[in-house]
Amino acid sequence: MKYFWTIFLLINSAFATTLSxxxxxxxxxxxxxxxxGKSKTTYEKASNLFDKEKSYQLGSFTLPKAKLHKxxxxxxxxILAKIKEVxxxxxxxxxxxxxxxxxxxxxxxxxxDEFRVSQTSDLYPELKQLFxxxxxxxxxxxxxxxxxxxxKTITTIKGGKEVKSEKxxxxxxxxxxxxxxxxxxxxxxxxxxx
Amino acid sequence: MSVALxxxxxxxxxxxxxxxxxxxxxxxxxxxxxxxxxxxxxxxLSDVKRRNLPKAELSKCVADFQGQVGxxxxxxxxxxxxxxxxxxxxxxxxxxxxxxxxKISHVLGNSVLTNNIVKETPESYLxxxxxxxxxxxxxxxxxxxxxxxxxxxxxxDKVVGENIENVFMELNRSEAKxxxxxxxxxxxxxxxxxTISTKRTAVLNNLNQMFGYIYGERGKEELxxxxxxxxxxxxxxxxxxxxxxxxIKKKESCEPLSPGTAKLFEQDYNNYYATGDYLLTRKPDxxxxxLLNLNFKKGSGSIQPEVMMQRTKECLVEASPFMxxxxxxxxxxVALTPDEIKKLPRKQRPKENNISIEKADFGxxxxxxxxxxxxxxxxxxxxxxxxxxxxxxxxxxxxxDMWNCRVVSKAPSIMRDLSVYxxxxxxxxxxECNSNPCSAVMKSSNQDLIDVFTQxxxxxxTDFRFRSKYCSVKxxxxxxxxxxxxxxxVLKSENYKSFTFEGRFISYKSSAPxxxxxxxxxxxxxxxxxxxxxxxxxxxxxxxxxxKRAANCPSGTKPLGNSSVKKxxxxxxxxxxxxxxxDPILPSLLQPNHFFKIxxxxxxxxxxxxxxxxxxxxxxxxxxxxxxxxxxxxxxxYLGVPR
Numbered sequence: 001m002k003y004f005w006t007i008f009l010l011i012n013s014a015f016a017t018t019l020s021x022x023x024x025x026x027x028x029x030x031x032x033x034x035x036x037g038k039s040k041t042t043y044e045k046a047s048n049l050f051d052k053e054k055s056y057q058l059g060s061f062t063l064p065k066a067k068l069h070k071x072x073x074x075x076x077x078x079i080l081a082k083i084k085e086v087x088x089x090x091x092x093x094x095x096x097x098x099x100x101x102x103x104x105x106x107x108x109x110x111x112x113d114e115f116r117v118s119q120t121s122d123l124y125p126e127l128k129q130l131f132x133x134x135x136x137x138x139x140x141x142x143x144x145x146x147x148x149x150x151x152k153t154i155t156t157i158k159g160g161k162e163v164k165s166e167k168x169x170x171x172x173x174x175x176x177x178x179x180x181x182x183x184x185x186x187x188x189x190x191x192x193x194x
Numbered sequence: 195m196s197v198a199l200x201x202x203x204x205x206x207x208x209x210x211x212x213x214x215x216x217x218x219x220x221x222x223x224x225x226x227x228x229x230x231x232x233x234x235x236x237x238x239l240s241d242v243k244r245r246n247l248p249k250a251e252l253s254k255c256v257a258d259f260q261g262q263v264g265x266x267x268x269x270x271x272x273x274x275x276x277x278x279x280x281x282x283x284x285x286x287x288x289x290x291x292x293x294x295x296x297k298i299s300h301v302l303g304n305s306v307l308t309n310n311i312v313k314e315t316p317e318s319y320l321x322x323x324x325x326x327x328x329x330x331x332x333x334x335x336x337x338x339x340x341x342x343x344x345x346x347x348x349x350x351d352k353v354v355g356e357n358i359e360n361v362f363m364e365l366n367r368s369e370a371k372x373x374x375x376x377x378x379x380x381x382x383x384x385x386x387x388x389t390i391s392t393k394r395t396a397v398l399n400n401l402n403q404m405f406g407y408i409y410g411e412r413g414k415e416e417l418x419x420x421x422x423x424x425x426x427x428x429x430x431x432x433x434x435x436x437x438x439x440x441x442i443k444k445k446e447s448c449e450p451l452s453p454g455t456a457k458l459f460e461q462d463y464n465n466y467y468a469t470g471d472y473l474l475t476r477k478p479d480x481x482x483x484x485l486l487n488l489n490f491k492k493g494s495g496s497i498q499p500e501v502m503m504q505r506t507k508e509c510l511v512e513a514s515p516f517m518x519x520x521x522x523x524x525x526x527x528v529a530l531t532p533d534e535i536k537k538l539p540r541k542q543r544p545k546e547n548n549i550s551i552e553k554a555d556f557g558x559x560x561x562x563x564x565x566x567x568x569x570x571x572x573x574x575x576x577x578x579x580x581x582x583x584x585x586x587x588x589x590x591x592x593x594x595d596m597w598n599c600r601v602v603s604k605a606p607s608i609m610r611d612l613s614v615y616x617x618x619x620x621x622x623x624x625x626e627c628n629s630n631p632c633s634a635v636m637k638s639s640n641q642d643l644i645d646v647f648t649q650x651x652x653x654x655x656t657d658f659r660f661r662s663k664y665c666s667v668k669x670x671x672x673x674x675x676x677x678x679x680x681x682x683x684v685l686k687s688e689n690y691k692s693f694t695f696e697g698r699f700i701s702y703k704s705s706a707p708x709x710x711x712x713x714x715x716x717x718x719x720x721x722x723x724x725x726x727x728x729x730x731x732x733x734x735x736x737x738x739x740x741x742k743r744a745a746n747c748p749s750g751t752k753p754l755g756n757s758s759v760k761k762x763x764x765x766x767x768x769x770x771x772x773x774x775x776x777d778p779i780l781p782s783l784l785q786p787n788h789f790f791k792i793x794x795x796x797x798x799x800x801x802x803x804x805x806x807x808x809x810x811x812x813x814x815x816x817x818x819x820x821x822x823x824x825x826x827x828x829x830x831x832y833l834g835v836p837r
Contacts, residue, residue: 025558025571026584049557082379085382086375086379088386098814100371101375103597103812104368106558107559107562108557121375122334122335122380172653173661174658175658180554180566182658183658184659184663187663
């Protein structure tokens, strides 16, 4: 029976797994999420805080051509399986995996499905490596906004196409009137601009 | 490691012995359990055993150790046991000649004495590496190579078990829990199996011990919940003894400080968020001073630690005059480097808080500062080091429901909203004013114009996320005359969920008079039932109704050097420098119970409401319901906000 559940969980996780990076502070909450499904993978950016390269985009992205590497997905499933073993053991004792996670205030962390993997977890380096690898894929923006590097123009994207370009009002959308600052755009999230 | 001693004591807290054996020196914490058994941390005797020292040298080491312990006990008694506190003290003087009851051979094993060479295994190799401090037992994921094969520390349950005590001495509670999680992940394959194996028993026994340390007094109850099997080794934690000492000390230490006295607060490892590491001094004038030991270190950022230390010191100087209690009494915040702290008497040295300096886009936390970090964030993070908790909302499911038990305050609080900083402090700004429009405005002698120029503008009055999400903006046509000409903000209409206001801005004009007033209309509307929006709306309306002097230099001017706390009565221009003092909108940077919490730490007193409600700040309802008392939702109970 135990093996049935393990296999079930593994198959199930292969169908839909989410991997997010999250950071929270009174200045604003940042989150980026990969939603990895069997046929479709999406990348939701509600912040550019974790970007390796300068990018002023918020919204939803898809992978039109390449797919995530099978080996990476296998690694992800392996990590998730370990976490679930620990979680199910602790669940029997009225506790859970997240109860033992380091929750230092304002430290960024990863979420694999509903499990929090803190920076001090031994799982973090491998999971962060996977996150960074997924981030490097050639994502196509399906919806949201794109702010020009000079902060002058904001472009709205819908259905993968640019539908509107307008002047960006820095004073209205940003915390300070000049970079570096943090800007918001409607409810799409926050941009750290330099 | 427990060794029976031939003497009795009534009670003895831990003392530290500097022990030199062979070429290495080590600090050993010595304590007694309830049965007068001596406990050594780290387990130095096993360490000595592994070194295979010659018999004579070994005996010398043990004799030296006995002598050291004896000397320490005398010094401990003289220092800690005034005649009035006999129950803390030793009633017998026979402690001077401490002898180990057991023979050295029993303690260290015959192999040591006969110089038998123990066969090396990956396990003994790892033990040796740990003893030599070449491998840290804290890092379970660390790998090492032995005879061409790679091993992980977590593969060796016996070694992990032997080192639990040492490892947990190094960790705070939160780190210890993470260590246990890491150990469980490393052994996830044996956790849920029903097959009994040596490996599984070893893992469960180790977990038993680990949870015992984490949960302390509640250990047994928690263990029963956590594990089915009985612990193999009933290591009695010395907490019972220490706890009794601490209870007595606590009663004494919870008395309010009298002027000229000080109290050292230490982070409670059983309750990570209970308090921090700082020295609280009551100054002769009755006000207080909090002294923190900050050790800035290089991280991914390029700013030097000295620069960040200086910035932090300046921020605390700026904030201190506004760290007020409900009756105007002050807490001065002072940050010192570890070197500066060393100049204080030993009993007045708060423990170090390590803070690394990271890249500008790093998300600052109490232990890691982005190099771009500014005073509002620095003060927020420093307040964490004094035991204050976050109060902002963390309930969004897409963010993982991690802290959805947190009580979210509504009153202005820097632990929820960083903009409180600028609203609570009066800062004197010096701004470069050698070009227009600043120069023209300041030389115009038109007080209304100067007021509009130096007041908070529409962007200062509203949060940028609130504006972007709920407000729209439109330019208004120029008019020859405006109502309320001395106001930068004018409220035009308001109902329970929306409001409209006019913002006036002064901008550059190439022709005389080299400035122009532009007007912009902002309309903000909250969706039905959006309480966060409605709270922000109330705050913004208050700001609009009472435009205050701005916290920073006006648009088009440059701040000159550091701000000063020396107040000036009205904006003035001298030598092309505009000087003005911002108006604090709030009476203090702290709510009353923040103030009391810093003074009281974990003692129950005026901050007991805060302590009760802040306890939920880092909890979620995954496994048990939050059960947040209804009274915590009332800021007058939680933060002591006057009704």
